[in-house]
């Protein structure tokens with residue numbers, strides 16, 4: 290048995306649109322699919338504007354640059370996230386400041402956020418990690434009190450809701466990733482979304498070299514080339530059309546895992562979410578003492594069984610680029626979540642037999658001690 294961590298669901302619709310884009314000869318960033326993808330994404334999220342990008346990291350960098358973040362600024366970010374969240378802060382010349390997770394959930398802790406503020410705090414990146422939306426009211430209340438600009442990193446949370454709203458529109462700009470392991474893919478790709486027309490214009494201009502509107506090859510400021518290709522956008526249009534189906538298939542896989550893993554000693558799989566969850570990978574946290582087995586040993590055992598399980602993200606403060614970054618007084622919760630967690634394979638076309646095999650291997654972990 291060999292089970293990948295993730296596998297995109299691609300069929301005749303993707304092929305049809307990719308071929309349409311190819312035959313049109315518009316294969317760079319001009320072409321009908323780019324605009325169509327942006328319109329469809331914005332409509333899905335219930336927001337007026339979407340700006341597609343080359344990938345999710347570029348979307349985060351573009352969002353921060355659009356908000357004017359730069360050297361001398363501090364940007365608060367969760368200590369527990371994929372490193373791209375923090376890398377994007379460094380890309381602007383600003384300093385990331387690390388905030389702890391909640392004790393009862395891996396997402397950002399509002400109290401820790403409050404403790405990490407300084408006179409240089411300018412922005413906050415809220416990460417809806419593993420498809421679980423952050424409860425936004427306390428976070429936005431702090432942001433408003435301290436005039437923080439807010440970017441939502443929704444890379445793992447397309448379709449997740451809080452208070453019946455899809456994430457991405459709570460802060461000033463939302464950023465998405467469409468890497469192949471995400472809930473929908475454009476190959477590589479990303480997007481920024483916003484409700485603010487001025488930010489929308491700035492996002493578009495910075496994405497395309499900072500070129501002046503109406504005056505070709507005239508540049509008013511330094512920009513990037515973060516444009517999505519028409520080929521990628523063709524994939525994206527096809528994927529968005531079937532997103533509800535993809536999310537429903539993911540939910541079935543997650544529920545199957547839940548039923549098989551519930552109540553196993555030494556494992557935690559159930560977490561209260563603040564809205565509808567987008568099931569991305571399947572998170573599992575180990576109580577090493579109860580299980581009698583370390584996280585890395587568990588990971589190795591699963592790999593030996595042909596399962597491409599992954600470690601939960603390492604807390605940023607343990608890794609060289611972020612070790613010297615300012616941090617909240619304690620990062621104990623993020624350290625605990627980060628070092629005790631595993632991510633199991635989860636993808637729309639995962640067969641029931643594959644889920645059963647993975648669950649059986651997980652159940653065996655306790656017996657290896």
Ligand SMILES: Cc1ncc(COP(=O)(O)O)c(C=O)c1O
Nearest residue numbers: 344345346371373374444466468
């Ligand atoms: C939380 C988070 N932020 C940002 C990214 C970066 O996205 P990309 O890989 O498209 O650059 C990812 C995923 O890769 C992610 O999981």
